[in-house]
Amino acid sequence: MMYNNLFKNIKPFEAILFLFIFVSFLLTVGIFVDNKSNEKLLDFIHNLQKKQLEQIEENIDSYTNNIYAFFDNLVLAEAGSDTKYPLIVYNDEGVIYDNTTGKQNYPKPEIGLSNELVLKFSKELSSGNIYYYLRKDGRIYSSYVSIQSLISDSSPAYADVVIFDGVETLYSENYKEFFGKLFRLDEDKYHFLEEGGQKFLFSSTEFRGVNIGIYGAMKNYFSGLSSQNNAFSMPGMVYGIILLLLLFLLKIFISRFAFEKEKFEKLFQLEHEKFKKIVEAIGEGVALIDNNYNLLFVNDYVKNRVNGETEGKCYSVLAGRNSPCEQCGMMDVALNGELKNVRFENFFSCSEGYFDIIWTPLFDEKGEAVAVVELIRDVTDAVNMQNALLKSEHYLKEIIENAPEPIVSFDENFNIKTFSNEALKVLKIEPDKVMKITDIVNDSTFYDKLVTDKFVDNMDLTIDSHGNKSLQVKTSVSKIEKESGYEYIAIFKDVTKIRQLEVKLIQSEKLSALGLLAGGVAHEINNPLVGILNFAQLLSKRFETGTYEKKLIDTITEAGEQTKEIVQNLLIFARQKSEQKDYFDINDSAEFALKILGSRIKYKNITAVNKITNSMRVYGNKGKIHQVFLNLLVNSIDAVDTGGYIEISSDEDEKGSFIKIYDNGKGISSKVMAKIFDPFFTTKKVGQGTGLGLFLSQAILHEHGWEFELDSVENKYTSVKIYPGIDYAN
Template structure:
């Protein structure tokens, strides 16, 4: 009821009565002039409707044929896969032989009859029943499907209609109730049968089959009368006309009512707008084209004495002329917002301000005024200054750190570097380059990718064609949802020099002791032996047994002299000389140096070289590694023990192995054997630097060393050379 009252409050009483009178007049006229379909129009409609049913049957057969083509393809695939076909109504020939027969219908010469037909379907009368025969041919296959036309007709034709086929003056009824009906060779006609009038439509279906559709004329009249009496078009037109009149009157009245309402709302919104402008905490000034102030909020009025009509540059800024950066004319001309940054913009108040000029347009798109928004940025600018100072402080720290610091993204593009990084790589500009161009060690980046953290990774970098040893620590960090990496690179050159000096001292100490022993124990007797043997060789007759013995003495003396010479060569070998050499020579050299100890303990030494034994490295240092490993193996063995030395290639790696069957290494000290000055030997028999030097030399070459041991069973050292 409230809705009706609100709706009709804009109408007068006489207007409501007038609308009711016009509405009743339209209803009365509509009842008199109802348009009922004539008998001829109804029959014509029936003819066309029944012909459409014949066409729908024809379309249905064609649609079923298309579906059968796809189905037949699948059936052939099923047969090729030796699976069972269980589809009803299917007959399949392969090489003129029946391979599938799921149909109860068959006639003689079926294959020869259908194989000559080029169509995809046809109508065949079998046992007085019309069937649609669908045909599919592919290579040596012929697939056939039967479907009664009655099934298709039942899907398409309504129950009150009769469907009949005629070919060669033979009639095929699909219903039992019209056997006595006489059909004429006409497209459209009416006929009587058993005191009932029928409307008949006919059309050609397929293969000279003519289709007839019949329906009872009385049923058509009954249905159409119901439809026509319900659809009173004129009544609806009248109702629509009345509704339009009511709506027009309603909106005219509502216009005046809404205008008063909106005027009141505008006053409220204006007050609300002023409240919002006052509450935003920023200065808002309305200025005309001549720099005159039209309006300003209290934020500005609290700082300056401002009246309407004052010049903005004088009243707000305290200037005699237009502000230096202000370009009010460009804002009006271009109709675009412009922003300026000022310092001490408001007179009598210090600080930083953003001044935003925005054009105010009318409905025609013309500028009528300019809105000036004054935003105080003093706190923000001071904060930016503090951030900048803090950033500079941190930058100074990073620049003065002795280690190189580099950050790079997920694509390995360098983002930032410090000065030490530029010095280390001798590059003034590293940013945007690929870090892998400077650190060529894929293993490092694989570790970082898998573990997100790498600590104390030793490798080499190229600097002016010089290998520089470095120690790298890297960490993956998240920066605004992007994955970046921080890398700290320490130049290990000085540390490596100190280690080399320590190694050199150990080597020189060992060689000094050995050389002293060689000088006293070998050199003096060796000269006498060699001289006297050569004198005897000259005096003894050729071919005598004694002469052969003397020659053996001379050869043994010369071998001993070569051992001393090799030892001195090893002691004098220069640091850092890398070259390709045969590691078998290093093994032979070590076995000659340690040969006397091996013979004294009666040890068995087996050497297996299973692949190309040429390696790239420092020959002298590799000599030292092999001597230390074999020497440790000798110390761990008792008389009659065995040492196995093997060099093999696995994938792209070369592996050098020294294995003994001695006392082994206890588990509690296994983790300490590479520590400097750690030894399990008696006092005076070891310095504890042997394996530490071995590990240092191996890592210096970029190789790795592994140890396996079982107490009282064996010890095995493997050097993996990449």
């Protein structure tokens, strides 16, 4: 079927042309090559051999120049086994340096007194070397090179090289009998030499005192010569066959092209209609622009926005400008071959709005950008919606930032997104340092509730963050579910002052209850105590001084008096009002604390010493100062081991007079020291402390305007100094 279509498309003149070429080919095969043609061929081979000889001369000259430069720049002390060239150095006594593999004691060469480079060819066919000698600095420097290495790239595979002088052959790859005749031959002509029934074509040239010749068998240079007088032109026959085949293939190609052209034109038209329908159905603008900004094609979307005008420069037709737009990226796309996207406002001269312009290069078969496809997308609604959303987000952000309560929003990975100004102030957070909510809240229960509950209401938390030793807050958190995950809005309410007031209220209630209890106990003890003292005094009068009975009764009387004094102190403590202040001796508070805690001191076998010798009258609430001494002394008793030491003393320094309570207990670490005055902070076991002693003591002393200093070294001591201030009198 294919052959029928091919022959069907052959024209008559093409058939005649084919027959003419075929006959010409047959005539060419029958033509003989005359003697003149053979002579031209031999001249060509001779010229080829001369060029090969010139290349060999250039190779030897180049290597000779390199050797001379090597000898001229050589410093013998720097020479080593890694020298680029073989090197043998002679002096008057013989070889002094040899880096060749032979390592033989070569005889000193005879080169005369000349300082020029001497080149000699070896006279042994087996060695095939060129030797170089140079006299320098009283030495003779020698090197050599294989002749084969210099002629290998210049001598063809079908020819051999021979070097000879006027007497003998110096080098040959293959020895021939006719070498003895070479020195008599003229170098300006080619010569025929025979050996073993085979003809060789020989050419030579003179070089540096020797002759270099090149020869090759005639059959290796050309074939098809049956004799010197007649031969068929094989190249002509081959050329004819090739020409015939080319013409035949050209005819097939032309016929096939003509047949397929119509088919592809119809297919192209069909695909063009499909492409046009697809482009129109996109619903976005499409324009094809060449590298000179000329519009080649636009779809109906673009036509409707430019009032039907579709010819001219793109910036003129589309944007109504006299020059390309400043934001235009079309030329960058054409030059770099990369897609680019730019957003324009009011891109069309006849239409307002926001448009995304996307340029894509169109390449030819060489991979060069010949045009650019411009996609025009109307994003006005999306931009307006985005602007409204940004405005809404900005408005909500301002609401959060200016809210009167501390508000923090964060995502499900606990990354903080926004802070209210009140949060920065109340929580004392440094935004540059705090990146996660976990940097503020360290309570694991809080995060468990975030996972399980949708809303966390008024959860009590203690925050330890930047600049905050301890902050009591109530936290409410709302969980918001989004496509990207959960987000949380947390509201913190600072209840530290409320907690402190609650603590003071509880303590006040405790003190009030303790006062009532102390008053009741004092009255209950005081009544039988009066009877004990009265009867003891009556009994004392019945016995003589110094008797055993008298001593027992005096001991009872003394113990009763001490008990009476303790009861009186309890009554004073119970009846003390919080606002009542007066002058009193601060030593009374020290003695009161020692007596109240006397049993605990004796139980631990503690040595407790009061070294306050001078009266120090101060102005304040005696009951509250009693409480301070009780709290501090309790801490000292708990801190020291059995058999420890506690001392209460008075002294002066540059700040003024002070009372010091010292113990040799376990001291306070630097880590604990930072939280020692926090309410409810305690290092004691559960049930042994409330964590309010130092907190209340510091509050009472600050209320009085007294200074309070605490010094401690871990595992050594703790010292507390109380400066009553200037409002006291000795």
